[in-house]
Amino acid sequence: MPKGFTFLPALGLAAALALPVPAMAEPDADTVVARVNGAEITLGHMILAHATLPQQYRQLPPDVLYNAILDQLIQQSALEQAHGDEAPKHVTLSLENERRSLLAAEEIEAIMSDAASQEDIQAAYDAEYGDGFxxxxxxxxxxxxxxxxxxxxxxxxxxxxxxxxxxxxxxxxxxxxxxxxxxxxxxxxxxxxxxxxxxxxxxxxxxxxxxxxxxxxxxxxxxxxxxxxAPALESVQDEIAQTLRQQAVQQKVEELTAAAEIERPEIEDLDPAILQNLDIVRN
Structure with missing residues (x-):
């Protein structure tokens, strides 16, 4: 083979090496960290699991926690799959309660985030302490x-x-x-x-x-x-802001419940002590 032909592959290799290497995507909540029989465990799952740990566990070294949390989620996934798709009544009800609570908390956060601008705080301060006392x-x-x-x-x-x-x-x-x-x-x-x-x-x-x-x-x-x-604005603005946020949430809750179609059926012979009977939701 003529020697000139050996130059082209070498040139091609050099050109390839000179090309920029695509950057790896930054890890995000959807980054898959494990699969158990095809079921994905994501970085987001791990972050939320970490957030629920007691404080003393969160003080452990990150590498120890990472592996421990991932192992736990893998084991839970295997156990979940072994149980099957049909969830017991108490699990379904717990998930519904958790979803309701989490979404309500999200709405409260949204209401509070818009309820205490610096202008609102100043106006509340002036209304309370405008006379200097x-x-x-x-x-x-x-x-x-x-x-x-x-x-x-x-x-x-x-x-x-x-x-x-x-x-x-x-x-x-x-x-x-x-x-x-x-x-x-x-x-x-x-x-x-x-x-x-x-x-x-x-x-x-x-x-x-x-x-x-x-x-x-x-x-x-x-x-x-x-x-x-009258106290200085700086010394009470956090307290005023918290009050404004609480008032905004209370007002919104009252508006929503007043506008909602709410029914409370009368249930005969209902003893409030029934709340202590877990057997009802385990059947």
């Missing part, structure tokens, strides 16, 4: 005792002219007793609900009737109250 703050004192009888007896003494601070020092079992029962200034939500309700109902200088909380029996004196200065 926040909510009420209270300065109160209290006397804490164990029984209602003790509290009633002390209330009689106070009504008779006994000094509140001195009585608190002598008889209050609370940590503020030595300082005359003084609690200083506080805002809404700082105290347990029963105590706060008693404070809100008082005018400065008044003493409440005995009030029971989880700590015992209180006599509450409102020393003074004032309007708090």
């Amino acid at each position: 926040g909510g009420d703050e209270f300065n109160a004192s209290h006397i804490l005792v164990e029984t209602q009888e003790e509290a009633s007896a002390i209330k009689t003494e106070l009504d008779g002219g006994a000094d509140f601070a001195e009585t608190a020092k002598a008889k209050s079992t609370g940590p503020s007793g030595p300082s005359g029962g003084e609690l200083g200034w506080f805002g809404p939500g700082a105290m347990v609900p029963e105590f706060e309700a008693a404070v809100v109902a008082l005018e400065p200088g008044q003493v409440s009737e005995p009030v029971q909380t989880q700590f015992g029996w209180h006599l509450v004196k409102l020393n003074d109250k004032r309007q708090a200065e």
Whole structure:
């Protein structure tokens, strides 16, 4: 064979080597990582399985988790196929519940994502704090005792002219007793609900009737109250945004349920305790 003919294959090989190599596609949710009798397991399946792991397992090295999760999904697929196509009633119902829950959560996320723009937050802030003030703050004192009888007896003494601070020092079992029962200034939500309700109902200088909380029996004196200065927007914008999102979701849920055709058939002799009977869905 003439030597000139050996040049063409070599040139062709050189040209082929010079061509760009097609880039491998980036892995995505549809990337198949295993097949079990033809049934595909994708990277998306693995990512979601990883997301449901308890926190202590997610701290394991990625290579360990990758192989463990893939092995588990392969084993589950083999077991699923061994079971057959017909799903038990409780599995079908669980899947329906899960689908309903996941899609509802997706809709909630979509509603919330559009519900708290910076303009919305600013408008809500201006409506709440446009006058430069926040909510009420209270300065109160209290006397804490164990029984209602003790509290009633002390209330009689106070009504008779006994000094509140001195009585608190002598008889209050609370940590503020030595300082005359003084609690200083506080805002809404700082105290347990029963105590706060008693404070809100008082005018400065008044003493409440005995009030029971989880700590015992209180006599509450409102020393003074004032309007708090408005907080800076930066300090409350996350709270405002969360409130706006919750309101948007609640409004949308009410709109959807009001527009929906909802039926609740009357079922005779239905005992609510039937919810505990798993045998019904396993038959």
